[in-house]
Amino acid sequence: IIPLIPRQLCDNVGLDAADVLNKLRQKHVLPSGEGTLYGVDVNNGGIIDSFMNFVWEPAVVKINALNAVTEVACLVLGAEEKVKNPKVYSIGFS
Incomplete structure (x- = not known):
């Protein structure tokens, strides 16, 4: 995970960057790979499965x-x- 972008997103919306990055790291290191699509949820303050919530890179x-x-x-x-x-x-x- 490249922490610069999620950290900046957290700073921009007033979230606790350390808490959000910790949650992202926990998801991204799952052995099954199911957590690789998680990202920052700026609306609700936390993390979110980006694919399931239709956040796709075009x-x-x-x-x-x-x-x-x-x-x-x-x-x-x-x-x-x-x-x-x-x-x-x-x-x-x-």
């Missing part, structure tokens, strides 16, 4: 990020190729 955000990274990588590689072989790209334009 897949669209991750897909858009991957598409953007792929596009940037292609642009960088294309620019590198043009720098390595400038004569190939200047044929017919002289």
Whole structure:
């Protein structure tokens, strides 16, 4: 668990961060893995099963990020190729 985000959430809404983080750690270390989806419940002050309460990270955000990274990588590689072989790209334009 990365405690920075839950701690900041607790601080922002006035919850006891140590208490909430302790509860989260207890859930996240369950051997069956059933507690991995628990997060901070800012409405009721505690922890909550995020999946069962329909708090999902949208897949669209991750897909858009991957598409953007792929596009940037292609642009960088294309620019590198043009720098390595400038004569190939200047044929017919002289």
